[in-house]
Amino acid sequence: xxxVSQTPKYLVTQMGNDKSIKCEQNLGHDTMYWYxxxxxxxxxxxxxxxxxxxxxxxxxxxxxxxxxxxxxxLNLHINSLxxxxxxxxxxxxxxxxxxxxxxxxxxxTRLTVV
Amino acid sequence: GDSVTQMExxxxxxxxxxxxxxxxxxxTGYPSLFWYVxxxxxGLQLLLKATxxxxxxxxxxxxxxYRKETTSFHLEKGSVxxxxxxxxxxxxxxxxxNKLTFxxxxxxxxxx
Numbered sequence: 001x002x003x004v005s006q007t008p009k010y011l012v013t014q015m016g017n018d019k020s021i022k023c024e025q026n027l028g029h030d031t032m033y034w035y036x037x038x039x040x041x042x043x044x045x046x047x048x049x050x051x052x053x054x055x056x057x058x059x060x061x062x063x064x065x066x067x068x069x070x071x072x073x074l075n076l077h078i079n080s081l082x083x084x085x086x087x088x089x090x091x092x093x094x095x096x097x098x099x100x101x102x103x104x105x106x107x108x109t110r111l112t113v114v
Numbered sequence: 115g116d117s118v119t120q121m122e123x124x125x126x127x128x129x130x131x132x133x134x135x136x137x138x139x140x141x142t143g144y145p146s147l148f149w150y151v152x153x154x155x156x157g158l159q160l161l162l163k164a165t166x167x168x169x170x171x172x173x174x175x176x177x178x179x180y181r182k183e184t185t186s187f188h189l190e191k192g193s194v195x196x197x198x199x200x201x202x203x204x205x206x207x208x209x210x211x212n213k214l215t216f217x218x219x220x221x222x223x224x225x226x
Contacts, residue, residue: 004157031212040218041152041201041218041219041221042216042218042219043158043203043216043219045213045214048212048213050212055212056212056213090157090158092158094212097210098146098207098211098212098214099145099146099165099207099208099209099210099211100146100165102146102148102150102160102163102205102207102214103158103160103214104160105150105157105158105159106157107156107157108156108157
């Protein structure tokens with residue numbers, strides 16, 4: 001299936017741990033994104049990469065570090081996890097031009113920090 | 115900066131009722147407008163879009179018209195079903211940009 005796939009789907013971890021979320025797309029898109037959805041469903045962009053180059057870096061704690069080894073993958077590493085990091089994290093990808101096509105989203109990773 | 119304002123939810127309707135979810139926007143330039151739907155436990159799916167003024171996007175019985183004069187993109191459906199229960203997000207991106215700006219989402223509950 002052509003899609004944006006994220007792993008893991010659920011992640012429960014203790015405060016202070018370091019964890020990674022992986023994202024892969026096989027749509028041939030050049031641009032990938034990470035969004036955070038809080039408990040009230042509000043969506044906020046965190047990062048965007050275009051062909052392995054960082055193009056959007058919103059105000060996010062530097063404990064969050066994206067890595068894009070190639071244009072089909074965008075991973076999110078989080079150091080020293082805090083309770084406030086609990087959320088659903090969505091990966092997305094887009095083809096150009098974005099105004100014509102929008103994004104394709106993954107199914108999300110629900111992160112719970114205890 | 116760009117912003118999207120949606121009506122607060124939850125919106126609760128009986129099956130076969132008419133639906134309108136209001137969305138207004140503020141943007142520099144001429145944005146493209148989108149509606150995304152998020153079913154419980156799932157990611158966001160593109161429902162419909164419109165890329166210029168007076169365009170009407172439609173899909174699965176839903177429709178929305180890009181109204182430049184009122185800066186609005188209201189989502190409508192003539193007869194909702196229980197399976198339409200989800201959270202609906204209005205979003206925009208301005209020309210030449212990559213960043214989708216979302217509204218806060220409106221939860222729709224449809225009951226028998």
